[in-house]
Amino acid sequence: MRRTEACEPKSERRGVAVWAALCFVLCMPARICAQGGGDLARGDEQYARGELSEARKTYQAALTENPSNFAALCRLVRVESELGEDGKGEPQRQLIASAVEHARAAVKLAPDSAQGHVWLAVALGRQALKEGPKTRLALSREIKSEVDRGIALDPGIARAYHVRALWNRKLATLNVFERSVANTVLGGVPKGASMENAVRDLQKAVELEPHYINHHLELGRTYQMLKNNEQARQELERAIALTPGGSAHDPRYQAEAKELLAKLPKRD
Numbered sequence: 001m002r003r004t005e006a007c008e009p010k011s012e013r014r015g016v017a018v019w020a021a022l023c024f025v026l027c028m029p030a031r032i033c034a035q036g037g038g039d040l041a042r043g044d045e046q047y048a049r050g051e052l053s054e055a056r057k058t059y060q061a062a063l064t065e066n067p068s069n070f071a072a073l074c075r076l077v078r079v080e081s082e083l084g085e086d087g088k089g090e091p092q093r094q095l096i097a098s099a100v101e102h103a104r105a106a107v108k109l110a111p112d113s114a115q116g117h118v119w120l121a122v123a124l125g126r127q128a129l130k131e132g133p134k135t136r137l138a139l140s141r142e143i144k145s146e147v148d149r150g151i152a153l154d155p156g157i158a159r160a161y162h163v164r165a166l167w168n169r170k171l172a173t174l175n176v177f178e179r180s181v182a183n184t185v186l187g188g189v190p191k192g193a194s195m196e197n198a199v200r201d202l203q204k205a206v207e208l209e210p211h212y213i214n215h216h217l218e219l220g221r222t223y224q225m226l227k228n229n230e231q232a233r234q235e236l237e238r239a240i241a242l243t244p245g246g247s248a249h250d251p252r253y254q255a256e257a258k259e260l261l262a263k264l265p266k267r268d
Contacts, residue, residue: 040071047079050248055079070113073106077119081126082248096130099123107146114154121146121163133181141186143167158208162215165201168193169222198222206235212246213239213253221260229264236261 043058056079063072077099084095103123106116121143128139144167150160171193174182182189202219209215220235239257244250 039065040069040075043075047075052079052083052248056083068109070106070110070116073102073109074115074119076102077106077123081123084126093130096123096126100127112153114150114152114157114160116150117146117153118150118157118160118163121150122159125163125166133178134185137178137182137185140167140171141190144190156208158205158212158215161201161205161208162218165198165205165222166218168198168201169195169225172198173225195222195226199226209246211242213242213244213250213257214247216242217253217257217260220257224260224264233261233264233267236264 039058039062043055043062046052046055046058056076059072059075059079063069063076066072080095080099080102084092084099087095100120100123103116103120106113107120110116124139124143124146128136128143131139143163147160147163147167150157151164154160171182171189172195174189179189199219199222202215202222205212205215206219216235216239220232220239223229223232223235236257240254240261242254244254247253
C-alpha cells in the first residue's frame with residue numbers, strides 16, 4: 001500500500017524535493033536547437049501559450065516527417081518532461097519514458113551537440129524523481145556524466161550549470177541511509193560533490209541567464225541551506241521581483257521564493 005506523505009521520513013521527502021527541483025530545470029528558456037522549420041515554429045508558439053499537449057503533437061508530426069530532426073527531438077524532451085511533471089500513474093510514466101527515449105535518440109543522432117547531452121541529463125533527472133533510492137542514485141552517475149559532457153561541448157548553456165548544481169547539492173546532503181545506498185550502488189558518494197560547487201554553478205547559471213527566475217530561487221535556497229541568510233534573501237527577492245515569462249512554472253517558483261523568504265530570520 002502506498003504510504004502517505006505524512007508517514008514518509010522528512011529526509012526522504014527532502015530528497016524527493018531536491019530531485020523535483022532538478023527536474024524543474026526542464027522549464028528553462030530554451031536555447032534549444034537552432035534547426036527550425038514551420039512545424040517547429042508553430043509548436044514553439046503553442047508551447048509559449050502553455051498549450052503543451054498541442055505542442056507535443058506538432059513536434060511529433062515534425063519528427064514523423066523527418067526522423068532525423070534533432071530540433072524536434074530536443075523539443076519533445078522538454079514538452080514531454082513538463083507534461084510528465086503534472087501527470088499521474090501510467091500516463092506519467094509513459095511520458096517520462098518517452099522523454100528519455102527522445103533524449104537518447106538526440107544524443108545518438110548528434111553526439112557532439114551539447115544540447116542533446118544536457119537534455120538527456122534533465123530527462124534522466126525527471127525519471128529519477130519517480131524511482132527509489134537505489135535507482136535514483138544509480139541514475140545520478142549518468143546525469144553527471146551527461147551534463148559534464150554538455151558543458152565541455154558548450155560552456156554557455158545555463159541549464160547545464162543548474163542541473164549540475166542540484167546534483168552537487170543533492171549528493172552533498174545525503175542522509176545516513178542514502179549514503180549507505182550510495183556505498184552499495186556507486187561504491188561511495190561521488191567525489192567532488194559539494195555545496196560550494198552547487199553555489200558556484202548556480203552563480204554561473206545566473207550570470208548566463210540573469211532574468212530566469214528559477215536560477216535565483218535555487219541559488220537562494222542553497223544559500224539558505226548554508227545558513228547564509230543575507231545572500232539567500234537577496235536571491236529570493238530577485239526571484240520575486242523578476243517579470244514572469246521564462247517558464248510556465250514561474251508563478252510556482254515565485255510562490256516558493258516567497259515562502260522561503262518568509263522563513264528567513266528578520267533583519268535586525
